[in-house]
Amino acid sequence: QVQLVESGGRLVQAGDSLRLSCAASGRSLSSYTAGWFRQAPGKEREFVAVIIRTGISTLVADSVKGRFTIARDNAKNTLYLQMNSLKPEDTAVYYCAARSAVGSLTTAELYNYWGQGTQVTVSS
Numbered sequence: 001q002v003q004l005v006e007s008g009g010r011l012v013q014a015g016d017s018l019r020l021s022c023a024a025s026g027r028s029l030s031s032y033t034a035g036w037f038r039q040a041p042g043k044e045r046e047f048v049a050v051i052i053r054t055g056i057s058t059l060v061a062d063s064v065k066g067r068f069t070i071a072r073d074n075a076k077n078t079l080y081l082q083m084n085s086l087k088p089e090d091t092a093v094y095y096c097a098a099r100s101a102v103g104s105l106t107t108a109e110l111y112n113y114w115g116q117g118t119q120v121t122v123s124s
Contacts, residue, residue, distance in 0.1 A: 002027045002113050004079075004096050009118030016086050016122070022079040022096030022115055030074035033099050036081045037108055038092035038120075047106040048094070049081060059105055064090070086122045093117040 008020040020036070035050030049060045049070035058070050069082040079096050097111035104110060 002029060002032060002098055004098060004113055004115035006094065006096050006115040006118040009094060009120045011121045011123065012086055014087055014122055014124050017082070017084045018086060018120065020081040020083070020094055020096075020118060020120070022081075024077045024079070024098070028074070029072065029077045029079065029098065031100070032113070033105065034072060034079045035097050035099075035105070035111065036070060036079075036094060037097060037111075038090075038094045039117075040089075040092040043092075045095070045108050047108065050105045051079070061106075083120070086120075088122045088124045091120060091122050093119050 003025045004022050006022045012018055033052050036048040037045050038048050039045040047061050051058045051070045051072050055072050067085045071080045095117045096115045098113040099111040101110045
């Protein structure tokens, strides 16, 4: 199993940049496809980005395409989410997740492991 701990969330202004990190412990993160989801108050958890085990391929939600980039450093056992040009609608709790299951990469239910989340608040 793998344990995940997110960090880096904070209050920023619209247009700012922020990088989230997700540190893995236990089993190596390189064993998993890993991604980021977010959940705003009163809304369902939504897919943000995913990166496969080798880091060669990524998928990013249309709502953040061109602004957010997902990356991983398997040597450091860490997942990242670089967020640029932040908007107030990006305000949410951001979760990192890992999976070993096959199937849709954007479906939260197929992710086996989750962090506790980190709050990102973007003021206008």
